[in-house]
Amino acid sequence: MFFKKKDNVEENKYLVKIAALLIHAAKIDENYSTIEEKIIKQTLIEIGAENKNIDELIEDAKKLEANNNQILEFTREVKNMDETNKIKIVETLWRIIYSNKEADMFETNLMRRLEGLLYIDRKVMGNLKDKIKRENQK
Numbered sequence: 643m644f645f646k647k648k649d650n651v652e653e654n655k656y657l658v659k660i661a662a663l664l665i666h667a668a669k670i671d672e673n674y675s676t677i678e679e680k681i682i683k684q685t686l687i688e689i690g691a692e693n694k695n696i697d698e699l700i701e702d703a704k705k706l707e708a709n710n711n712q713i714l715e716f717t718r719e720v721k722n723m724d725e726t727n728k729i730k731i732v733e734t735l736w737r738i739i740y741s742n743k744e745a746d747m748f749e750t751n752l753m754r755r756l757e758g759l760l761y762i763d764r765k766v767m768g769n770l771k772d773k774i775k776r777e778n779q780k
Contacts, residue, residue: 654699656719657691660731661703663716668738669707670748677741685734689727717759729770732762736774743778 661682668678683696691699710716720731735756739749757767 654695654702657686657689657699658702658706659716659719660689661686661699662707662710663713663720663731664734664738665700665703665707666713666716667735667749667752670752671739671742671746673742675741678738681734681737681741685730689730713755714759717756721760728760728762729766732756732760732767732770733774736771737778740774740778 664682664685665674668674668682679700683700686696686699687693707716720728723731735753739745739753745753753767753771756762757764
């Protein structure tokens with residue numbers, strides 16, 4: 643597990659915001675697939691979500707994402723993570739984007755914005771993109 647346990651309410655809010663960011667990335671091309679949701683669920687479990695609560699967490703995140711025009715609330719949670727966990731989330735974002743083998747202009751624009759909002763070095767962002775792109779071409 644990547645994170646120290648917080649109390650359940652705080653942890654759930656934290657994970658819901660991260661999930662909302664991932665869902666936002668999945669929905670930005672207007673094609674939210676079961677593959678993308680599987681990637682999101684797996685990442686959430688890897689960062690501390692309980693498997694038994696994952697569907698409820700996803701539903702809460704979908705509602706939050708649908709009712710929020712700004713991604714700043716979601717990125718704040720990721721921005722405050724340590725570098726290893728930030729990289730994990732950015733890799734997941736690229737996995738979601740390349741789950742259909744291509745990145746469209748909306749997805750690319752989102753990642754360019756997130757690079758700045760999350761304070762990710764441009765070279766690191768490019769390397770992560772290339773890594774995930776190569777993995778999905780196999």
